[in-house]
Amino acid sequence: MDPSSVMLTGKVAVVTGGGAGIGRGIAEGLARFGAAVAVFERDEARARAVAETIGSKGADALALAVDVRDGEAVGAAVETTTQRLGPIDILVNNAGGVFAAPFLETNEKGWDALYRANLKHIYHCSQHVARRMVERGRGGSIINVVSIEGVRAAPLYATYAAAKAGAINFTKTLALELAPHGIRVNALAPDICVTEGLSALMTEEALQRARRTVPLGRLGEPSDLAGVAVFLASDLSRYLTGETLHVDGGTHAAAGWYQHPGYGQYVYGPPPDVPRES
Secondary structure (H helix, E strand, O other): OHHHHHHHOOEEEEEEEEHHHHHHHHHHHHHHHEEEEEEEEHHHHHHHHHHHHHHOOOOOEEEEOOOOOOHHHHHHHHHHHHHHHOOOOOEEEOOOOOOOOOOOOOOOOHHHHHHHHHHHHHHHHHHHHHHHHHHHOOOOEEEEEEEHHHHOOOOOOOOHHHHHHHHHHHHHHHHHHHHHOOOOEOOOOEEOEOOOHHHHHHOOHHHHHHHHHOOOOOOHHHHHHHHHHHHHHHHHHHOOOOOEEEEOOOOHOOOOOEEEEOOOEEEOOOOOOOOOOO
């Protein structure tokens, strides 16, 4: 095994929703390992800020304001990326969105909005990029950022969870269809990850309660996802495809078990409001 296999030097990556949070962490992580990165983001200012940060560290970066829910817009952005940075080797479908809504109060407009934000864009981006990868004949890596909610019940988030479950199955199916072309397709499934948006929504008390549900004892960070994304993008994972990796500190495996803060042993059920001992 060659240690240089983890490097992405000479490769071009696209990260959707790369202007903040997990997307920004992945974009910056790929760049640190040598990739040129195109940031697809609806918010042009955010996209430029990330591209400037990447550029200040010596890597090539491109900021593109694009709504990935629009197939024509995606096609144009992929063409621009290819012209400016070169053929695309890595695609990270990270864009998404969520809002709480009891099922009995969900309307068709809300359902369609969540479907477009969390699943349809994966179709648009994957097809446009994969077609070019096939034409080029050098393979590639597609990484879909999904969610633990795609494999468990999610009260108040039924539509979001259904879209994420669809993305997980799409990952498996696409992996088989594209395998003959040397294109690998995998997914990352985070649980709670501390981003700008989450910090604005949750109190410190709520975050502390959430920490006690994680076997590794802390909440995820964008860099945790970025590390695994680099692995999936690199030749270190050259024999891995069709898999969903749960980058969640163990919460998927725990399935409701947690270490009691008082005596340290695993018990099942909601954790009490007692600070976890260090």
